[in-house]
Structures are given as structure tokens and as C-alpha cells.
Amino acid sequence: MSDIELHRPLINQQGSRAALNTPALVLDRDALERNIATMAAFARAHNIALRPHAKTHKSVHVARLQMAAGARGVCCAKLGEAEALAGQGISAILITSPVVTPQAIARLVALHERIGDLMVVADHPSNVDALAAATRDDASHPLPIIVDIDPGIRRTGVASPEAALELAQRIATAPSLRFAGVQFYCGAQQHIESFADRRAAISDRTTYLQSVIDLLAANGLAPEIITGGGTGTHRIDAGLGVINELQVGSYVFMDKQYLDCDLSGEAIPPFETALYIDAHVISANAPSMATIDAGFKALSTDGGNPAIAAGAPVTSAFFFMGDEHAALIAPGHEFKLGDSVTLTAPHCDPTVNLYDAYHVVRGDTLIDIWPVTARGRSR
Incomplete structure (x- = not known):
């Protein structure tokens, strides 16, 4: 039975979050909307465009909210993500990874014919030649290409x-392609915890980016779009004034990796946690220890262990106990069978990809269920 079939009867029942079968991916609707509004207001105040990265949420519902708040479109890491979102009405998409195989290029061309605003990055001459050959019969509708740096x-x-x-x-x-700009995503710098250290690292990289832009401009190819940045560097990028389009992603949810960073330089997180994983205690036969029903299959592990948001002492030690289980240890705390435990995602993007649906809540009530539109669309 799907999550939607299983939990649809709980929608709008007061307190229904507690009745979710777990592990469940839970999305706080109010916190999500505040995060989207905060980033949109920041972009407007700094005269910088937003093209949020949908690889974080993979959701047509979240993408619609972002675009309604002013985003010019979304980014997708993979062609399959773009196809899934375009299939439900998202028509302004930048694919941020090269599309190079003949079979993938054929799908790209078909998608370009279907939606009004599709762009893709390229980083190799042979890929550009292949894209030009595949689109040569449609020079009236050139495919915009972003040079990936x-x-x-x-x-x-x-x-x-x-x-x-x-x-x-x-x-x-x-003739069938159009040079649209450049992409410069400093992924290695996004999670530097110190704001000052992160700013120094991004300033150095932005100096290099400026040298690329200067050379292009000197040869009559000044890039219209300079896209990149992320949740970790959005304030720095806006302040440096070189990037003119932000590919922010995780700000909509926040996760432990970003919560460990000083994003603002003021030690005050500008965004709230909106994404959670709800679990239950299924065994409590040892003092101060419990087993919960969320293990490797419920949480990505590349970002370390999750934090405890509710249902157990925040100082509880967390240990993965295999595919289906994890242990919580909290000296002096008595765990009980059926206790609800809420966790924050260590790394939101791959955690979302483990689930079929978001359980959208307001307070302690389930108000909607949103499919993870592009779950598993990694091809």
C-alpha cells in the first residue's frame, strides 16, 4: 500500500501526525513557506535572480511554491528529474550536469521541444558538437547552453x-545552439562551518570566475547568465556581486550539515528546519536504550548522524543498527514502546530520495501528502 493510500484517511484529523506509520518523511508546511519567502525576499533585496535547485526536494509542489514566490525557474541535476517536473507543468529548467550519451541527448531534444525554457550545461567540445547535430533541424528554436566552469x-x-x-x-x-552564460558551483565550499573562512574561500574562487568572465567579454561573449552559488554561500555570492543567479537548494528544508554552519555571519540561522523523519520506539529492553524503526533505509548517512528534534533527550546518542533500525541511548531516560521520535535529516537531498511522499503537516496535524515527483529519477 502506498503512503498516500495508507495515510489519506488521516488528512485534516486533529493530531493525526502521531498516527503516521513510520519511518515517515514529514514536511512542516509553515516553516517551508517561511523559508521560501525569506530567500525570495533576500534575492529581491540584492537584485539577484533565483533558480532554486530541485535536486533537493524533487517535488513539483515545492517547485510551484518557489516559482510563485518569484523564482525564474528551477535547476535539475539530472535529465530524469527535469522530465518528471516538466511532465507536471514546470517549464523553466536548467539541467546542471552534462547530457552526453546519444540516448540521453535524444530525450533532451524531445524535452526541449515540449517546454518553453530549457537550458543545459556543457563542458566539452564533443558534447557541444553532438548537441548541435541533434538540434540542427530546429535552428528557429535554439537550445541554450551554459558553459560549466x-x-x-x-x-x-x-x-x-x-x-x-x-x-x-x-x-x-x-545555428541551433545559443550561448546563454556560465555556471560556477563551488560545492566544496558550501559547508565550511565558519562564515569568515567560507567567505575567504569563495572570494578566492570568485576572483577566478571573474577572470573567465573578463576573457569572454573581451571576445564579444559576455555571459548573460552567471549561475551558481548555494545555500551555504548565498549571502557571500550576493555581496560579491559577480554571480547573478543563485542555485540555492537546501534552504527550503535545512539539514544538519547546514545547521552546523554559520550561514549569516551572525550565528543566527536565517532558515528553519522544515524537514523531519518521524520514527517510533519498537524495542526498549535495556535501561536507557531504545531501538527505533529508522535505519540506513530511512536516512542518508553521508552527512553523519541525525539530530533528535523531539521525543527523546536531544543529548541522546544515535547509532545506526542496520538497514531498518537505529539505537538511542540516553542515560537516566526511560524509553517506552511506541514512543514517537522525530529526527532531522543529516543531508536532506539523498534522504528525500529514499521516500515516495512528503507527509505535510501543520502543527501536529497531517494536512496533505505530496508525492516526491522525481524520486529515483537519476538517469
Whole structure:
């Protein structure tokens, strides 16, 4: 039985969150909307565009809220995510990873024909040539290409300003393509905990980005879109004034990785936790120890252990106990069978991908169930 079938009878019943079968992915609707409004207001105040990254939420419902608040579109990490969101009406999408195989390029071209505002990144001449060949019969509707610039992590992106210029020129000379700008995502710097250290690191990388932009501009290819940044660096990026479009993602939910960072330079988190994992105690046969029904299959592990949000002492020690279970240890605390325990996600993006649906709550009441639209769409 799906989450929607299982829990639909609980919608709008007072206190129904407590009756959820667990583990369950829970979304605080009010906190979500405040986070979206806070980032939208920040972008307006700093005259910077928002194109939030949907790889975080994979949800057409969240994407609609973001665009209603002023976002110009969304980012998708993978073509499959873009197809899923476009299938439910999201028509302004940037795919932030290169699309290179013949079968994937065919899908990209089909998606480009279906929606009005699709862009994709490229970082290699042969990929640009393949995209040009696949779209050559539709020069009246050129495919916008963003040149991906490697910020130093050697994941994707051109490796030098000269390579960026060569690629932009190649795009500009293809009748069925359009050079639309550059992408510069400093993923390695997003989770530096100290604001001052993070700012120093981003300032250094932005100096490099500016050198790429200067070379492009000197050759008649000044980029219209300079997209990148993230939740960890959005204030820094806006202050430096080079990036003109933010790809923020995790701000909508927040997770332990970002809560451990000083995002504002004022030690006050600008965003609230909106995403939770609800669990229950299923065994409590040892003093001060309990087993809950949320293990590796309920929480991503790349961000460390989750924090306790409710239902147990916040000082409880958390230990994964396998695929289905975890242990909580809290000296002096008496756990009881059936106790509800609420956890925060260590890393929200891969945690969301473990679930079919969000259980949307207001206070202690389930008010809606939203499918995770692009769950598993990693191809």
C-alpha cells in the first residue's frame, strides 16, 4: 500500500501526525513557506535572480511554491528529474550536469521541444558538437547552453578561462545552439562551518570566475547568465556581486550539515528546519536504550548522524543498527514502546530520495501528502 493510500484517511484529523506509520518523511508546511519567502525576499533585496535547485526536494509542489514566490525557474541535476517536473507543468529548467550519451541527448531534444525554457550545461567540445547535430533541424528554436566552469573540484566543468572561451565560441557558431552564460558551483565550499573562512574561500574562487568572465567579454561573449552559488554561500555570492543567479537548494528544508554552519555571519540561522523523519520506539529492553524503526533505509548517512528534534533527550546518542533500525541511548531516560521520535535529516537531498511522499503537516496535524515527483529519477 502506498503512503498516500495508507495515510489519506488521516488528512485534516486533529493530531493525526502521531498516527503516521513510520519511518515517515514529514514536511512542516509553515516553516517551508517561511523559508521560501525569506530567500525570495533576500534575492529581491540584492537584485539577484533565483533558480532554486530541485535536486533537493524533487517535488513539483515545492517547485510551484518557489516559482510563485518569484523564482525564474528551477535547476535539475539530472535529465530524469527535469522530465518528471516538466511532465507536471514546470517549464523553466536548467539541467546542471552534462547530457552526453546519444540516448540521453535524444530525450533532451524531445524535452526541449515540449517546454518553453530549457537550458543545459556543457563542458566539452564533443558534447557541444553532438548537441548541435541533434538540434540542427530546429535552428528557429535554439537550445541554450551554459558553459560549466570547474571551480577546482574536478567533477565537471572546463579547466581554464581559455577552454571556457573556446567552448563558448563553439556554441555561438552553431545555428541551433545559443550561448546563454556560465555556471560556477563551488560545492566544496558550501559547508565550511565558519562564515569568515567560507567567505575567504569563495572570494578566492570568485576572483577566478571573474577572470573567465573578463576573457569572454573581451571576445564579444559576455555571459548573460552567471549561475551558481548555494545555500551555504548565498549571502557571500550576493555581496560579491559577480554571480547573478543563485542555485540555492537546501534552504527550503535545512539539514544538519547546514545547521552546523554559520550561514549569516551572525550565528543566527536565517532558515528553519522544515524537514523531519518521524520514527517510533519498537524495542526498549535495556535501561536507557531504545531501538527505533529508522535505519540506513530511512536516512542518508553521508552527512553523519541525525539530530533528535523531539521525543527523546536531544543529548541522546544515535547509532545506526542496520538497514531498518537505529539505537538511542540516553542515560537516566526511560524509553517506552511506541514512543514517537522525530529526527532531522543529516543531508536532506539523498534522504528525500529514499521516500515516495512528503507527509505535510501543520502543527501536529497531517494536512496533505505530496508525492516526491522525481524520486529515483537519476538517469
